[in-house]
Amino acid sequence: MAQDNPTQPHQVLLLLPNHCFTALESKASHKFHFLKAWDSPLPQAQFLKSHATSSQVLLSFPKETPITAQLLQLLPSLKLLITISAGLDRVDLAACRARGVRIANSSPIFAGDAADMAVGLFLDVMRKISAANRYVRDGFWVSRGDFVLGSKVGGKRVGIVGLGHIGLQVAKRLEAFDCKILYNSRKEKPSVSYPFYSDVCELAANSDVLIICCALTAQTRHMINKKVLLALGREGVIVNVGRGAIIDEKEMVQCLVQGEIKGAGLDVFENEPQVPKELFGLDNVVLSPHKAVLTADCFTDVTDLAMANLEAFFSNKPLLSEVVNY
Numbered sequence: 012m013a014q015d016n017p018t019q020p021h022q023v024l025l026l027l028p029n030h031c032f033t034a035l036e037s038k039a040s041h042k043f044h045f046l047k048a049w050d051s052p053l054p055q056a057q058f059l060k061s062h063a064t065s066s067q068v069l070l071s072f073p074k075e076t077p078i079t080a081q082l083l084q085l086l087p088s089l090k091l092l093i094t095i096s097a098g099l100d101r102v103d104l105a106a107c108r109a110r111g112v113r114i115a116n117s118s119p120i121f122a123g124d125a126a127d128m129a130v131g132l133f134l135d136v137m138r139k140i141s142a143a144n145r146y147v148r149d150g151f152w153v154s155r156g157d158f159v160l161g162s163k164v165g166g167k168r169v170g171i172v173g174l175g176h177i178g179l180q181v182a183k184r185l186e187a188f189d190c191k192i193l194y195n196s197r198k199e200k201p202s203v204s205y206p207f208y209s210d211v212c213e214l215a216a217n218s219d220v221l222i223i224c225c226a227l228t229a230q231t232r233h234m235i236n237k238k239v240l241l242a243l244g245r246e247g248v249i250v251n252v253g254r255g256a257i258i259d260e261k262e263m264v265q266c267l268v269q270g271e272i273k274g275a276g277l278d279v280f281e282n283e284p285q286v287p288k289e290l291f292g293l294d295n296v297v298l299s300p301h302k303a304v305l306t307a308d309c310f311t312d313v314t315d316l317a318m319a320n321l322e323a324f325f326s327n328k329p330l331l332s333e334v335v336n337y
């Protein structure tokens with residue numbers, strides 16, 4: 012339970028890039044006392060130690076600062092971790108669980124933007140938008156004539172891997188394109204009527220496109236392996252807005268180079284920012300530098316959510332985006 016001391020603003024530790032904080036500062040600095048790691052002359056570990064006993068909340072951007080067991084050890088009073096991220100693969104969940112640290116993430120805000128990107132990548136691969144753009148700019152429309160035809164989107168069977176916040180938003184958007192939605196998830200979702208496949212390979216065999224929206228965990232690492240890719244088949248397309256390591260990247264590259272799958276739209280990679288060079292020469296592949304959830308507008312909403320979570324925590328109300336059963 013949050014301790015209440017009405018005489019002092021509540022202290023919140025920040026491990027954030029500056030641009031995330033700017034939006035928060037204008038709204039919330041009169042309500043909370045923000046302790047900014049980047050403003051301190053101390054190295055990060057010492058900065059955390061110096062506020063260890065007084066800080067119950069840490070607001071962080073795990074993509075830049077992973078939340079490790081070691082870091083958590085420096086903060087014995089920590090009760091709540093708020094992440095400016097949808098994914099929690101850079102948070103040591105076992106250590107948080109062992110310590111009883113609650114987690115609130117930014118999934119409800121990021122889901123729509125991530126889904127837009129997934130749909131954008133899908134449309135781009137199917138209708139060859141980026142490739143056509145290059146064709147026109149390079150003068151080939153004049154020198155070579157008509158561009159090769161793309162594929163119809165309507166009616167395609169879309170296998171969504173992970174029907175959480177992001178997956179549901181992808182489904183909603185692609186229903187409007189007259190696609191047929193199927194899915195794989197840890198458990199069947201009674202709230203939807205889309206066909207459920209407990210086996211991802213079977214999902215791939217029944218899909219024209221696989222869209223990866225799930226979290227990276229020990230169970231999902233390399234879940235999309237050669238067998239799944241071959242089940243997707245020569246006419247199949249893969250889109251990934253989850254995490255690179257959910258797909259066995261070497262096998263995927265091989266399948267793309269050898270035409271064993273038709274195309275790919277990828278926002279995430281196994282060893283970012285390194286991208287397999289083989290992909291650069293493939294016109295049936297669209298690449299994006301892990302930006303699915305980030306837009307120029309998202310920081311307003313994401314910091315509003317962080318602030319609402321802080322207010323809820325310090326007034327002992329339910330958090331707005333708590334990650335339950337992690």
Ligand SMILES: O=CC(=O)O
Pocket residue numbers: 095096097098099121304
């Ligand atoms: O990839 C981005 C996120 O997890 O927020």
